[in-house]
Amino acid sequence: xxxxxxxxxxxxxxxxxxxxxxxxxxxxxxxxxxxxxxxxxxxxxxxxxxxxxxxxxxxxxxxxxxxxxxxxxxxxxxxxxxxxxxxxxxxxxxxxxxxxxxxxxxxxxxxxxxxxxxxxxxxxxxxxxxxxxxxxxxxxxxxxxxxxxxxxxxxxxxxxxxxxxxxxxxxxxxxxxxxxxxxxxxxxxxxxxxxxxxxxxxxxxxxxxxxxxxxxxxxxxxxxxxxxxxxxxxxxxxxxxxxxxxxxxxxxxxxxxxxxxxxxxxxxxxxxxxxxxxxxxxxxxxxxxxxxxxxxxxxxxxxxxxxxxxx
Numbered sequence: 001x002x003x004x005x006x007x008x009x010x011x012x013x014x015x016x017x018x019x020x021x022x023x024x025x026x027x028x029x030x031x032x033x034x035x036x037x038x039x040x041x042x043x044x045x046x047x048x049x050x051x052x053x054x055x056x057x058x059x060x061x062x063x064x065x066x067x068x069x070x071x072x073x074x075x076x077x078x079x080x081x082x083x084x085x086x087x088x089x090x091x092x093x094x095x096x097x098x099x100x101x102x103x104x105x106x107x108x109x110x111x112x113x114x115x116x117x118x119x120x121x122x123x124x125x126x127x128x129x130x131x132x133x134x135x136x137x138x139x140x141x142x143x144x145x146x147x148x149x150x151x152x153x154x155x156x157x158x159x160x161x162x163x164x165x166x167x168x169x170x171x172x173x174x175x176x177x178x179x180x181x182x183x184x185x186x187x188x189x190x191x192x193x194x195x196x197x198x199x200x201x202x203x204x205x206x207x208x209x210x211x212x213x214x215x216x217x218x219x220x221x222x223x224x225x226x227x228x229x230x231x232x233x234x235x236x237x238x239x240x241x242x243x244x245x246x247x248x249x250x251x252x253x254x255x256x257x258x259x260x261x262x263x264x265x266x267x268x269x270x271x272x273x274x275x276x277x278x279x280x281x282x283x284x285x286x287x288x289x290x291x292x293x294x295x296x297x298x299x300x301x302x303x304x305x306x307x308x309x310x311x
Contacts, residue, residue, distance in 0.1 A: 001269045001270065001271070003269070003270040003271055003298065003302075004018065004022060004023065006271070006295070006298075007022070007295055007298060007299055010295050011041040011042050011043075011286075012033055012034070012036035012037045012040060012041050012043070013037050013041065013042050013043055013088075013089035013090055014295050014296070014299055015033050016030055016033035016034040016036075016037065016090055017090060017299060017303075018299060019033055021299070021302075021303040021306070022299070022302055022303060022306065034090055034092055035092060035095070037089050037090055037091045037092065038091045038092060038095040038097050038098050039095075039097075042089055042284070042286065043086065043089045043090075043091045044097075045283075045284060046082060046085060046086055046089070046091075046283065046284075047086070047091070047097055047098065047101055049082065049283050050082075050101050050104065052104075053104070053108050053109075054079070054101075054104030054105045054106075054107065054108035054109045055078065055079045055105075055108070055109055056077060056078055056079045056082040056283070057075075057077040057078050057079075057082075057283070058078070059078040059079065059112070060078060060079045060080060060109055060110065060111050060112055060118065061078055061079075061080045061111065061112055061127065062075055062078050062112070063075050063077045063078045063281075064078075073280075074233075074278065074279065074280035075280045075281045076231070076233060076278075076280050076281065076282050076283075077281055077282060077283050079105065079109055079118070080127065080130065080131065081130075081231075081233060082283065083105070083131075083134045083138075084130050084133070084134060084231075084233075085231060086098070086101075087133065087134055087137040087138070088231065093137065093138045093139050098138075102138045102139075102140065105118050105119075106118065106119060106140060118131065119131070119135050119140045119141060119142060119144075119145070120144045120145065121142075121144060121145035121148055123148070123164060124161040124164075124174075125149055125152055125159035125160070125161055125163075125174045125175075125177065125178045126159070126161045126173060126174040126177040126178070126234045127161070127177075127234075128145045128148055128149055128177075128178070128181065129149065129159075129174070129176075129177030129178040129179070129180055129181035129182070130177050130180075130181060130234065131145055131181070132145040132146055132149065132181030132182065132184065132185050133180050133181040133184040133185075135185070136181070136184035136185045136187065136188050137184060142181075142185055143190065145181070145185075146181075146182065146185045146191060146192075146195050147194070149178050149181065149182060149195075149198060150182075150194040150195050150197070150198040151194075153170075153198060153201060153202075154167075154168060154169065154170050155168070156169060156170050156205060157170070157201030157202065157204060157205050158170030158171075158174070158175040158178070158201065158202050158205035158206075159171070159174040159175050159177075159178045159202070160174050161173075161174045170205055172206070172209075172211075172212070172221075172225060172236035172241075173234055173235055173236045175202050175205055175206060175236070176206065176236040176240055176241060176244065177234055178198075178202055179199055179202040179203055179206070179244060180244055182195055182198055182199040182202065183199055183244065183247065183248050186199060203244075203245075203248075203250070206241055206244075207252050207254045207255070208254070210254055210255070210257050210258060211225075211238050211241035211242070211255065211257075211258040212225045212226055212237075212238050212241075212258060212261075224237065224276050225237050225238065226238055226261055227275035227276035228262070228265060228272060228273070228274070228275045228276065228294075228297045228301070229274070229275065229276040229277065229278060229297075230274065230286075230288075230294060230296040230297050230300070231278070231296075232278075233278045233280075235278055237276070238258040238261050238262060239262055239297070239300055239301060239304065241258060242255065242258055242259065242262060242304045242308075243300055243304060246303065246304050246307045246308075249307075251308065251311050255308075259304075259305070259308050262301050262304060262305065263305060265301070266301070267293065269293075271293040271294075271298050272293070272294060272297040272298045272301045273291055273292060273293055273294060273297065274288050274289065274290055274291065274292060274293075274294035274296075274297055275290070275291070275297075276290065277289075277290045
């Protein structure tokens with residue numbers, strides 16, 4: 001099987017990233033393919049799901065129909081995760097339909113926490129990290145979110161969404177969300193020294209643990225961290241961690257074990273399987289089932305290994 005041909009036989013959201021990250025296609029060709037994301041396929045469908053008030057599915061973090069008596073119920077259909085997905089698809093922020101969607105968010109969407117404007121963030125670092133990445137990607141002012149994250153580290157240098165309820169040690173899940181957002185904000189050129197310091201300490205937290213082990217014992221705290229997933233939502237796994245370090249181009253020998261896990265997960269035909277699905281209602285799927293070959297996981301694994309092996 002020609003894995004690249006299989007990847008290209010897909011939605012524009014995957015094709016343009018394959019062209020950029022695997023084929024090194026000319027920038028003009030990549031841009032032309034990327035421009036299709038907002039106009040057809042998954043990107044156009046996701047944009048069409050936005051409500052006139054700027055929200056998706058009637059809510060900001062959770063959809064309007066969610067039962068608040070079930071606080072641990074995950075649903076992926078509201079504004080927060082829809083914007084995370086729109087950025088992941090690579091919708092061009094300059095596209096008129098995308099720009100209009102973001103204008104509606106900025107003007108109208110408020111967090112359920114205390115009515116904060118969306119691009120001001122709220123209090124949980126896993127939420128704020130994703131929101132900051134969204135702000136950076138779509139050219140919005142995420143300065144308040146960045147400051148909240150920089151000020152909200154625990155003593156070990158990273159983050160835990162349960163800190164407000166007494167947690168004193170950080171978590172992989174909260175920390176990967178935070179460092180992704182901080183790195184995206186730093187890449188805009190608008191970050192200050194506090195953001196750089198927070199990003200550095202958060203990355204060190206992940207590196208000290210090899211992306212998936214306890215620092216104290218070397219044990220794996222949750223086997224799902226070693227399983228490859230997409231969409232990642234607020235969850236950490238080794239491939240998501242490696243994608244972060246690829247984006248910031250930081251090769252560190254402490255990543256070698258995680259690289260080995262991803263390399264070893266490839267099938268005999270050169271494709272990677274979707275090993276873990278984060279359950280919850282979605283607006284639509286990508287046609288990939290748990291345990292089956294995944295274009296999203298394969299693309300992400302291939303570009304991580306290509307980056308690592310180029311050193």
